[in-house]
Amino acid sequence: MRGHLLPRGEKERARRLTLGLIALLGVEAAVFAVDAILPPDMGRAERSSPVALDRRGAWLRALPVEDGRWRIRADLNRTDPSFQRRLVAIEDKRFWLHPGVDPAAIVRAAGSAVLHGRVSSGASTLSMQTARLLEPRPRTIPAKLIEMARAVQIEARLSKREILALYLTLAPYGGNLEGVRAASLSYFGHEPETLTAGEQALLIALPQSPEARRPDRRPEAARAGRREVLDKMIRTHALTEVEAAEAEGEPLPGRAKFPAFAWHAAGELARAAPHDQASVISTLDAGLQARLEPLAAAAARSQGPEATAAILVVEIKGRAVRAAVGSGGLARPGGWIDMTRAIRSPGSALKPFIYGLAFDDGLAAPDTEIEDAARRFGDYQPENFDRIFRGKVTAREALTYSLNVPAVEMLDKVGPAAFEARLDGVGINLVRPRAQTREAGLAMALGGVGISLRDLAVLYAALGDGGVAKPLAWTEGEARRREDQGGRRLMRKEAADQVLAILRETPPPAGATAAALTRGRPVMAFKTGTSYGFRDAVAAGVVGPYVVAVWTGRADGGARGGLTGRDAALPLLFDAADLIDAPASAPRPIAPRGAPQALARLETQDVGPRLVFPPDGSTVQVEAFGPGSRGLVLAAGGEALSWYVNGEPLGVDAVSGRTVWRPKGPGFYRLTVVDGQGRKASARVRIK
Numbered sequence: 011m012r013g014h015l016l017p018r019g020e021k022e023r024a025r026r027l028t029l030g031l032i033a034l035l036g037v038e039a040a041v042f043a044v045d046a047i048l049p050p051d052m053g054r055a056e057r058s059s060p061v062a063l064d065r066r067g068a069w070l071r072a073l074p075v076e077d078g079r080w081r082i083r084a085d086l087n088r089t090d091p092s093f094q095r096r097l098v099a100i101e102d103k104r105f106w107l108h109p110g111v112d113p114a115a116i117v118r119a120a121g122s123a124v125l126h127g128r129v130s131s132g133a134s135t136l137s138m139q140t141a142r143l144l145e146p147r148p149r150t151i152p153a154k155l156i157e158m159a160r161a162v163q164i165e166a167r168l169s170k171r172e173i174l175a176l177y178l179t180l181a182p183y184g185g186n187l188e189g190v191r192a193a194s195l196s197y198f199g200h201e202p203e204t205l206t207a208g209e210q211a212l213l214i215a216l217p218q219s220p221e222a223r224r225p226d227r228r229p230e231a232a233r234a235g236r237r238e239v240l241d242k243m244i245r246t247h248a249l250t251e252v253e254a255a256e257a258e259g260e261p262l263p264g265r266a267k268f269p270a271f272a273w274h275a276a277g278e279l280a281r282a283a284p285h286d287q288a289s290v291i292s293t294l295d296a297g298l299q300a301r302l303e304p305l306a307a308a309a310a311r312s313q314g315p316e317a318t319a320a321i322l323v324v325e326i327k328g329r330a331v332r333a334a335v336g337s338g339g340l341a342r343p344g345g346w347i348d349m350t351r352a353i354r355s356p357g358s359a360l361k362p363f364i365y366g367l368a369f370d371d372g373l374a375a376p377d378t379e380i381e382d383a384a385r386r387f388g389d390y391q392p393e394n395f396d397r398i399f400r401g402k403v404t405a406r407e408a409l410t411y412s413l414n415v416p417a418v419e420m421l422d423k424v425g426p427a428a429f430e431a432r433l434d435g436v437g438i439n440l441v442r443p444r445a446q447t448r449e450a451g452l453a454m455a456l457g458g459v460g461i462s463l464r465d466l467a468v469l470y471a472a473l474g475d476g477g478v479a480k481p482l483a484w485t486e487g488e489a490r491r492r493e494d495q496g497g498r499r500l501m502r503k504e505a506a507d508q509v510l511a512i513l514r515e516t517p518p519p520a521g522a523t524a525a526a527l528t529r530g531r532p533v534m535a536f537k538t539g540t541s542y543g544f545r546d547a548v549a550a551g552v553v554g555p556y557v558v559a560v561w562t563g564r565a566d567g568g569a570r571g572g573l574t575g576r577d578a579a580l581p582l583l584f585d586a587a588d589l590i591d592a593p594a595s596a597p598r599p600i601a602p603r604g605a606p607q608a609l610a611r612l613e614t615q616d617v618g619p620r621l622v623f624p625p626d627g628s629t630v631q632v633e634a635f636g637p638g639s640r641g642l643v644l645a646a647g648g649e650a651l652s653w654y655v656n657g658e659p660l661g662v663d664a665v666s667g668r669t670v671w672r673p674k675g676p677g678f679y680r681l682t683v684v685d686g687q688g689r690k691a692s693a694r695v696r697i698k
Contacts, residue, residue, distance in 0.1 A: 050160045050167075051145050055176055058083040059192070061289040062276035064296035065330075065486055069195065069269045071276035074186070080196070080268070081188040083288040084178035086171060089190060090205040094174065097214055099246045100239065102136040106170055110137040110161035136177050137161035139217075143180035181217040184224035185265070197225065197263040207253055208260030211239040226265040233262060271299045274336030274348035279484060291486050293330035298323065301589045302333050309562060309582045310338025313573060316564050318342045320349035321586050322467045324557045326474045328489035329482050332556070332590075337565070344565020353441050353460035354546045354561065357539025357575055361417045363469060363500070364424060364455055365409050366477075366509040367432055370501035373423045376406040376508050380416040387452055392418045400620050402647065407622055409512050412538070414456055421455040429454065436472065436479035436498040438465045457541045466550055467559040469500070473510055473535075474552040476503035510535045510552060517623070519580040534587060538575030545569050547578035553587045560586060618689030619648030624681070626693035632673060641672035650686030655679055673697045 059082045061072040067088075075081050086094065098105045104112050116133045134142070134157070141160035147153035164173060183193035190213055194202035198209055205213070215235035216223055225232035240257055243249040249257070270276075272294050283290040306319040313319075323333040336348035368374040382400045385391070392414045400413065408416035421429060430440055441460035442451075451458060464482060472479035480497040483489035500506075513535035536551030545567055550559040562578045564570065623645040624630050633640060644653055644660075653660040653669045656679055663670040673679065676697050684690040 050141065050163045054081075054144050054180060057081065058179060058189075058288075060280035060283040060287070061191075062272075062279040062283075062294075063289050063291050064271075064294045064299070065292065065332075066296070067291070068296040069201070070271045070292065070294060070296060070299075071273060071280060072268060073277060073280045077186070079186045079188055080192040081179065082191040082195075084175045084190055085288040086175050086178075088288075089178065089202045090210070093190075093202065093205050093210045093213065096210055096243060096246075096248050098136070098174070099248060100214055100242050101139070102134075103246075105136050105174070108135060108137075110163075110165035111135060111158045135161060137165055137173055140164060140173055140177045140180065143177070143182075182220040183213070183216045184220045184226075195268060196265050199266060206260060207240070207243070207249055207257035208236065211236045211243065211257060212262075215239045225262040229262050233258075236262075271296055271303070272334055272336075273340065274350070275331070275334035275484070278348070293325075293328075293332060293483055293486055293489050294334065295332045298333045298589065299335070302335050302586055303339075305582065305585055305589070306335045306337070307339045307342075309578075309585075310342055313562055313578055314570070316343050316566075316568065317562060317570070318344055318349060318565050319562045319582065320463055320560065321582070322350055322463055322557075322559045323586065323590060324467050324471055324482060324559075325489075326471050326552075326555050326557060328493040329468075329471060329480045330486075330489040330492075331482050331484055342565075347565045349561055349563075349565065350463045352565075353462055354548075354563065354567075355457040355459070355539075355541030356461050356466060356548050357457040357541045357546060358412045358414075358417070358455075359466060359537050359539035359548045359550055359575070360457070360459075360461070360469075361409060361412060361455060362473065362509045362513060362537050363433070364417055364421045364429060365405060365512070366473070366501045366505045367424050367429060368405075368420050369508050370477075370505040371424065374405050374420060376404065376512060378405045379403070380405060380408055380419055382408065382413050382415050385415060385419070387418060387422060390418075390452055392452075392456060398626065401618065403620060403622075404647075406512050406515070407620075407647070409509075410515050411622070411625060417455040418452050421452055426452055426454055432500065433469070436468075436500050437481060438469060438479070457539060457546075463548075463559050463561050466548070467557050470550045470552055470559065471557045472497075472500045473506045474555075474557060475506075477501040477506035513537055513551070517628075519576065519584060534584065536580070536583060538580050540574040540576075543569035544571060544573050547573055547575040549575055549579035549583035551583055551587065553590065556587075556590050558583055558586050558590070618687070619646050619651060619683045619685040619691045621646045621681070621683050621691040621693050624693060624695045626695075628693075629696045629698060631698045635673055635675050637672055639672045641670040644669045644671055644681070644683075646683045646691065648683070648685040648689075652684045654682040654684070657682075 057075045059072045059075055059080050061082055062070045064070055072080065072082055102112070104114065112133065112135050138157045138161040141157045141164055145160065147156065168176065178190045180188060181190065182188055187193050187196055190202050193213060193216065194200060194205070194209070202213070212225065212232065212235070215238065219235065222228060223232045223235040237258055240249065240254040244251060244254050275294065276292065279290050279292050302321050302323070306321050310317045310319045318338040319335070320337060321333060321335040322331065324330065325332050334350055336350055337345040339345050365374070369376070379402050382403050384399060399415065403413065403416060405416070405420070433440060438461070440454065443458070468479055468482060475497070477500050478497040479500045480492050480495060483492045514533050516536060518534070534551045534553045536549060539548035540546070546561060546563045548561050550557070560579050560582045562573070562582065624642065630642065632642065653671070655671060660669055660671055662668065678694060678696050680692060680694055682690055682692045
């Protein structure tokens with residue numbers, strides 16, 4: 011057995027090796043324990059300014075973090091690669107090799123300090139600088155030792171690219187700017203995707219002395235710091251002498267405010283962005299948004315000091331929101347409130363869906379006749395906006411001219427509870443007044459419920475998509491998913507197409523030429539709404555592949571005198587539609603034009619002729635006057651009709667077979683239509 015025993019010297023070496031391994035394991039365990047107990051504070055890394063970008067990556071809006079600081083998370087994929095290489099070459103050339111602390115740099119710094127009797131070069135790596143930015147401390151030797159330990163801890167947790175991105179997120183650039191994106195946007199007006207040599211040198215120099223070298227306050231110091239970095243670039247062969255001279259000649263920038271388009275919607279998206287996400291790509295179009303915001307501001311100003319306005323533009327395919335103007339400007343009363351989210355009365359803007367569901371259920375057809383006459387529905391007695399009843403009209407005419415009594419009649423047929431349930435089934439919540447919480451009422455037909463402009467856009471997008479409703483999409487990812495999703499059906503395609511065809515026949519606002527008469531312009535299918543007390547003016551329409559919805563009013567819900575949806579919202583709707591690149595489309599004909607026999611009439615009453623166009627009290631703008639002009643096609647309901655203008659008879663146009671009136675000039679006219687039994691109807695019209 012003794013032959014197998016180790017000699018005394020070898021036993022001692024084995025014992026020492028074992029003790030050494032135990033000690034090493036103990037040190038490692040202690041290091042891991044300390045690391046677990048005292049991890050680096052990554053709080054500042056998790057708090058960054060979220061950024062909302064438009065569909066093509068253009069800046070919309072960012073939100074500040076604590077103390078109003080702009081700490082925008084860096085995105086290395088959108089940061090100039092040559093800037094990244096030059097930064098590493100100047101600040102930490104062995105960054106990709108060391109474990110957080112560079113021993114060679116420490117030895118060099120110590121030797122320099124002994125030689126010069128003072129610290130003349132630092133040994134901080136980018137990892138150590140990142141540790142200092144995460145946990146700021148006074149510049150002392152103990153603090154430097156802690157930074158070294160923290161740098162090693164950070165290296166154990168993050169990859170090199172993540173550390174570089176974190177440094178470029180936290181680095182100070184003067185004032186309340188933190189991170190290379192904030193600095194590039196504020197000083198140069200663009201993202202750091204492409205940077206000139208002079209811009210790169212300034213961005214490398216600024217974190218070394220951010221306040222002392224601020225170009226907007228201390229241009230000489232900023233110029234000197236940039237020159238110092240350019241000299242280092244020459245020494246590291248990153249630039250030639252000629253390139254450095256050109257970079258030094260670049261003018262120093264000032265500081266500009268960050269862009270803030272789509273203030274409400276972009277802020278909402280930025281707040282909802284994940285903490286680890288540098289930015290969120292929205293569906294918004296910055297160019298369209300920039301055109302619509304001044305439009306809404308001008309409309310608000312024109313309607314009084316308390317007024318504001320909101321606009322939504324939605325691309326029907328994918329339900330992508332391409333523009334969202336929440337108010338007429340932050341300086342307006344209530345301008346900070348997003349009026350696209352506010353619950354307001356839609357007025358008559360829900361009428362198309364009442365008729366659509368009636369068509370869908372087989373209760374009526376576009377040419378079903380309805381009696382527009384005084385009628386009481388229980389304790390509810392509606393009347394038309396102009397307080398005039400027109401007698402027998404078709405559903406098409408009733409919707410085209412937004413007659414109230416026929417709409418209430420149609421809702422009574424559909425059933426207010428059923429109507430509300432159908433909308434709720436596609437995700438639209440109608441908010442009833444507190445006094446009417448038990449059951450839905452017929453007042454819904456005339457705006458007796460609340461709805462947001464966003465939900466109204468969902469409904470009109472369903473009309474443009476064959477009756478299928480889908481939620482709005484606010485990010486490009488959501489829009490792609492919406493395209494693949496089936497959605498929820500509100501009504502059959504045939505019913506939706508019938509409603510759109512009727513809405514295309516609605517007279518345009520004063521000063522706007524009918525779209526069908528203008529080549530290349532899309533046909534607008536639209537509806538307006540005015541709430542009680544003129545508080546809300548609403549207009550929504552389908553134009554080509556887009557839906558546009560607008561609202562004007564007071565943010566506090568106050569009443570306004572006499573501003574209707576047609577006066578206050580419809581011109582804004584047409585102006586907004588003109589700014590959208592929508593292809594031309596022709597109105598879809600309804601076949602057959604006549605209603606099915608079983609739906610020929612709801613009620614019948616012998617009332618004489620019905621003057622449809624132009625309506626009484628209207629103002630009509632024409633392109634030209636006299637016999638050579640296009641003229642106006644007059645429309646009325648009745649048998650064997652004859653027309654008179656100021657008592658003079660009008661003949662039938664030989665080409666079209668219709669009664670065409672060609673006014674001699676601007677002014678007021680009295681139009682009269684007489685049927686075969688001598689009954690007549692009149693309208694006083696102003697021609698411009």
